[in-house]
Amino acid sequence: MLVSAVTDKDIALVNRFYMGPDEELDQWQVELIKAVMEVYPPDWPVEALSGTLRYKDGVLVLVPRQVGKTTIAGAIEFISFFKSIAVQGSRTNIGIVAQQTTNAKVLFDRFKQPFINNNALEARFKVTGYRGVYPRDKKLVAECKVHASDRPEKLQSIPFNSEGGVALTLDELHLQKLETYTALKLGIQAQRNTTMLMISTAGDENSHTLHILQQYGEEALLGQHPEFGYFRWYSPDQYDNFDPVGIKLANPAVACGRLSVAKVLDSNRMIPEYEFTRYILNRNGQSENVYLRASVFANAGGDEGIPEEDRQRCVIAVDRTSNWEYATLVAARKIDGVIHVELLAQIKDPTSPNLVRICKKLYKKYKCEFVMDAAMLKDVWTALREKERVPVEFYNTTQIANATSQTYALFADDRLVHVSDPIMVNQRKHAMTKALGEQYVLSVKDSTGDIDSIRAMVLAAHKAETTERNKPSVISVQ
Structure with a gap:
């Protein structure tokens, strides 16, 4: 049975403060969030690991568009931020990283909304535009900031940390250079109990970093890298592009009933095939360079x-x-x-x-x-x-x-x-x-x-x- 740092109380707080009016996380999103922050159980043979995050080597999540990727990543950072602050003496430095600062701000906008819209949170935390979220209590050393990955060498000197949670979210992995991933890993490797979340849709033939980490993830599923988490939703090749079964397999929002197959098809009927294959079916490699449509x-x-x-x-x-x-x-x-x-x-x-x-x-x-x-x-x-x-x-x-x-x-x-x-x-x-x-x-x-x-x-x-x-x-x- 999975043991997670995320409790039902944490999920309730996300639904109350983080989600919009009359909204709550899908059950599959709840299960994914708990799985990302899985911990070693109390009776783990190595006592020093008991209660610490399992996936310290990182977590890769591959989902198509229209499933709430930003919601998932932001909710994980929201939970991680508060869990880390609650640890006495902790130093919390959470980073949201995308290829350009503008892209990182999209995820940061979602993260900061509760701190602006809720009076109780606004009284405790300060939001400084796009520079970050900070506690008003100067005794707490904590921040959540956005970073661009266009200068990887700047990232490795940042001491990212989130005690018992996700210290880094690397968005748009399909666009990232390997140097960026390496720099971020160097920035958290000294931390005892934190991890890095990488979230993306499928890539094309130029998404070398994604392909390397996806292969690493496939090996992890076979037991080769036990501290690396890998979660992927996609439509296998045997299904035609518009097969309802394939769309449900690729899109958990459809599988859970929040979206219908008809809605997905109708919303995306005008996009090119290579985009439909990548962004809706979440299959790698479908780019504008496909030879025959x-x-x-x-x-x-x-x-x-x-x-x-x-x-x-x-x-x-x-x-x-x-x-x-x-x-x-x-x-x-x-x-x-x-x-x-x-x-x-x-x-x-x-x-x-x-x-x-x-x-x-x-x-x-x-x-x-x-x-x-x-x-x-x-x-x-x-x-x-x-x-x-x-x-x-x-x-x-x-x-x-x-x-x-x-x-x-x-x-x-x-x-x-x-x-x-x-x-x-x-x-x-x-x-x-x-x-x-x-x-x-x-x-x-x-x-x-x-x-x-x-x-x-x-x-x-x-x-x-x-x-x-x-x-x-x-x-x-x-």
């Missing part, structure tokens, strides 16, 4: 792939995942000015010799031409070209960039048709691009999951578009 990809979907009478002498692209877990073969054929693409096979645990054998078999039967990444499958195309005498073209990075932009143009011009293969549908949302000079290119490194089927489709479609070939009969990979 869901609507663009869906509009190109059809019921059939390459017609049987047109399969002979088509183009087949081969690509693999970076860890060699899978390789995918995609065929393409230009018919009456339209590129038809079809995923032929995805191979588990491929090897270069195995891929050579498959390509050789396909060529013998269908006289197809192959295309692949020059670097990713060098041993394969070298063997096919020099030993097996099979026609194969290998694309360098510049050629892949050309293929990336030209294949997108095929989608935009309604000149590409695919069969909505589940593998492609799933990988589409992970496929990200990066700048390459004045061009852009599909990037395996910057993508948020495997994209071998999307890359193979791009290579096959581009090759088919730029190559005139003849017709005929059926392809199957046994």
Whole structure:
């Protein structure tokens, strides 16, 4: 059973002073607040730890928008502020940190409201604009202030502390530099019984600090970092973007009944897909650099792939995942000015010799031409070209960039048709691009999951578009 520094009395005080009229914390918010400030139980084997915070290494909370992220963070700081002041001789220095002071003020505004609106609190505490909240009793050494993270070196010299509570709230973790996190950790590491709260929505491919700490959190769930707390709500990939089940999993405010699925969908119907995926479903990596929007990809979907009478002498692209877990073969054929693409096979645990054998078999039967990444499958195309005498073209990075932009143009011009293969549908949302000079290119490194089927489709479609070939009969990979 969870033992927390936060009591039901603390929650009642938050509902009374911190929440608005006729408002109170959701039950899931109460449970999260108590979990963030979990303590070691009285009978803990290490007596010195008994009653102290469990998550001294920090707490990472990932929630989507519209769930009350500011409310949660502010309530935790509100409780921590009073608990620390109540400890005789304590020195309380609570910090609210965001990328810019303006952003930190949003959270600080929420924190300071009770001290302005309640006469009893206003009599005991002074609010100095955005500089902080201080006790009027000079015997108490306490403050809560906002800080910008644009100068990380300034943060590490601040002696943050909140005895028995959260001394630091680092907002917008998806925007923060690793230097900021490191500086803040240095600022509290000497404290005996305090911790740091990091709260954020999902990030994109540039959210390196978030990804590092999220991986740390996943390891903590497996027991590797017992003093690091990790709480995440998100919609797993198997759910479509607008699936009510996925939205409920991502949004605890919907799950508890405060918001409806219809309200969430209606409020966000005009935002781009990458924003909906990140901010509503709380999935990492959906940024403006996603290669194909869901609507663009869906509009190109059809019921059939390459017609049987047109399969002979088509183009087949081969690509693999970076860890060699899978390789995918995609065929393409230009018919009456339209590129038809079809995923032929995805191979588990491929090897270069195995891929050579498959390509050789396909060529013998269908006289197809192959295309692949020059670097990713060098041993394969070298063997096919020099030993097996099979026609194969290998694309360098510049050629892949050309293929990336030209294949997108095929989608935009309604000149590409695919069969909505589940593998492609799933990988589409992970496929990200990066700048390459004045061009852009599909990037395996910057993508948020495997994209071998999307890359193979791009290579096959581009090759088919730029190559005139003849017709005929059926392809199957046994």
